[in-house]
Amino acid sequence: MAKVCPLCNALQTLAQECPRCGQPMVDGGMLENYFGPYGPYRTEDGKSGPDDSCCGHLYYCPNCGYDERLAVSMVNI
Ligand SMILES: [Zn+2]
Numbered sequence: 001m002a003k004v005c006p007l008c009n010a011l012q013t014l015a016q017e018c019p020r021c022g023q024p025m026v027d028g029g030m031l032e033n034y035f036g037p038y039g040p041y042r043t044e045d046g047k048s049g050p051d052d053s054c055c056g057h058l059y060y061c062p063n064c065g066y067d068e069r070l071a072v073s074m075v076n077i
């Protein structure tokens with residue numbers, strides 16, 4: 001049994017509406033792609049990347065540029 005992120009593995013898609021303009025937001029991918037010494041995104045507390053119980057995803061609105069981090073719970077497969 002392995003724990004995987006349902007979004008990374010295309011088991012599930014998350015419909016997320018932009019709280020600003022109501023347009024559908026799109027999954028920008030795993031936060032691991034953004035975190036790191038040269039990445040544009042960092043957490044406030046200095047921790048980076050997802051842990052093993054959830055996977056961090058960045059959702060952004062292509063319409064107004066709003067973005068939001070979501071912690072996606074891992075599921076067993
Ligand atoms: Zn993921």
Ligand SMILES: [Zn+2]
Binds near residue numbers: 020022061062
């Ligand atoms: Zn928007």
